[in-house]
Each structure stands twice: as structure tokens, then as C-alpha cells.
Amino acid sequence: MKRIPSFKYLFGVADVLILFACFVLSAYILRVDSNVSIIQFITESPLNVAIFFLLALVFIIIFQYNQLYRVNIIITRAAHLAHIIKAFYYGALNVVLLSILIESSNLLDSRYLVFVFALIAIPTLYVVRIEILRLLYIAFSNTSFRRNVIIVGDGKAGKMLATKLMYENPIGLNIIGFVDDDKAINEEIVIGKKVVGNTH
Structure with missing residues (x-):
């Protein structure tokens, strides 16, 4: 059985958490009732939250397909960012399908979900993946082996x-x-x- 390097788990878990949080935050920003708190928003829409988590997992598959867990991509800033944007291009279709699924929801306006999600997720992934995790990986690689x-x-x-x-x-x-x-x-x-x- 092929061993998966531990750094892939680190990047994968970070990606799931970031994407899920960005989906929830995007939906909360687009909520219909501005008086609803984020806790109330989450508890009143468990189906949407489950869909957000599922989509985050789908994005991980897209990231894997776009080689975002390969060492040569991880350590190169320009290639890393280019592959993130490319992955979001393919992942946008899934977000559009999500918007259709929750179109009838009275909790948020889903028409702009793709746009808001991209505005939040791409900069967040850039900071966490490229500026933090990439540098940690490089530092660990140089000092450990x-x-x-x-x-x-x-x-x-x-x-x-x-x-x-x-x-x-x-x-x-x-x-x-x-x-x-x-x-x-x-x-x-x-x-x-x-x-x-x-x-x-």
C-alpha cells in the first residue's frame, strides 16, 4: 500500500477547514435576515451546513486532481497560486449546483454565493497555504532531512x-x-x- 506523506494530511485538513469556514461565512454574509447571529444561522440550516462540508470535501478531490498536494507545486509560490485558481475554476460548477439546491432557502440569497465564496476563499488559501504552510514545510524539510x-x-x-x-x-x-x-x-x-x- 502506498504511503501518503504526512504533509499531505496537514494540507488536506487545513483545506477542508478553510473551505468549510469560507462556505459558511459566505452564506452568512448573504443571509436574508441581518438580525440572525452566525450561531443561529448555522443551527437553523443544518442541511446547508452539511452541503457546505460535502462541497469542501469535493474541493479536496479537485485540489488533488490539480496537483495541489505535490511537493514541486507546494514549494513554488507562482505555480501554487496558479493551481489554486485553476482548481477554483473547476470547483465553481459545484458551487453553482449548490446555489440551485439551496435556492428555495429563506435563510440566504444564494445568487452571489460563488462570487462571495471566491473573494473570501482564494485570499485565505493564499495566506494559509502559500505564506504559512509552505514556509513551515520548507523550514521543516531543511532542518529535518x-x-x-x-x-x-x-x-x-x-x-x-x-x-x-x-x-x-x-x-x-x-x-x-x-x-x-x-x-x-x-x-x-x-x-x-x-x-x-x-x-x-
């Missing part, structure tokens, strides 16, 4: 990758060297990094 890597080939792409990892290495990767069939062993490819073997 290092991964050794070998780069296959000494072409332009390999040299650029090695140089990038030497100066911008958020998760503690340690470059052992290069594997190349056309270079002699111990021949230096980039500063301090040599050929350590071949593919044969």
Missing part, C-alpha cells in the same frame, strides 16, 4: 538545474554529482560537482 540527488546528463538543462539547486534550494536537496556516458568520471561539470558514474 536532506535528499541526495544525481543529475543524469551534463547538457544545458542539467547544468542549469544544478546551478539553480546550488543557489535556490528550498527543500534541502544535496547534489551528489552527474551521471554521463560521454564524460570521464571525476570530470567537473559545474563548480564542485563532478561526474560520478555512467548509465552502463
Whole structure:
């Protein structure tokens, strides 16, 4: 059985809580009766609350499909944000269906639910996922373990990758060297990094 890394659980639980809270807050903002407290709003609409929680779980599946639990996406701010927005594009259909399901509710105006939810959820996910959890993951990765890597080939792409990892290495990767069939062993490819073997 394939083991799921613990950081995926952390991001997954955080996502469920954030999305559920954003759904409830969005619905509360759009409530028909402004005198209703948030506690009263929740207790008087258990079906809507259950639908919100179910939709939060559906979003987790969409996030997984859009690779938001992959390390290379998590550690890269621009790619991370782009995948969040892409996931929301696909998830918007589910929110529209939700609006139809609760259209007859006398507790809230569901016509603007998608818009309000996106306005609240995207910035919240950006702050929590990208600015907090991502940095915690990077800090934990650097202090807790290092991964050794070998780069296959000494072409332009390999040299650029090695140089990038030497100066911008958020998760503690340690470059052992290069594997190349056309270079002699111990021949230096980039500063301090040599050929350590071949593919044969």
C-alpha cells in the first residue's frame, strides 16, 4: 500500500477547514435576515451546513486532481497560486449546483454565493497555504532531512538545474554529482560537482 506523506494530511485538513469556514461565512454574509447571529444561522440550516462540508470535501478531490498536494507545486509560490485558481475554476460548477439546491432557502440569497465564496476563499488559501504552510514545510524539510540527488546528463538543462539547486534550494536537496556516458568520471561539470558514474 502506498504511503501518503504526512504533509499531505496537514494540507488536506487545513483545506477542508478553510473551505468549510469560507462556505459558511459566505452564506452568512448573504443571509436574508441581518438580525440572525452566525450561531443561529448555522443551527437553523443544518442541511446547508452539511452541503457546505460535502462541497469542501469535493474541493479536496479537485485540489488533488490539480496537483495541489505535490511537493514541486507546494514549494513554488507562482505555480501554487496558479493551481489554486485553476482548481477554483473547476470547483465553481459545484458551487453553482449548490446555489440551485439551496435556492428555495429563506435563510440566504444564494445568487452571489460563488462570487462571495471566491473573494473570501482564494485570499485565505493564499495566506494559509502559500505564506504559512509552505514556509513551515520548507523550514521543516531543511532542518529535518536532506535528499541526495544525481543529475543524469551534463547538457544545458542539467547544468542549469544544478546551478539553480546550488543557489535556490528550498527543500534541502544535496547534489551528489552527474551521471554521463560521454564524460570521464571525476570530470567537473559545474563548480564542485563532478561526474560520478555512467548509465552502463
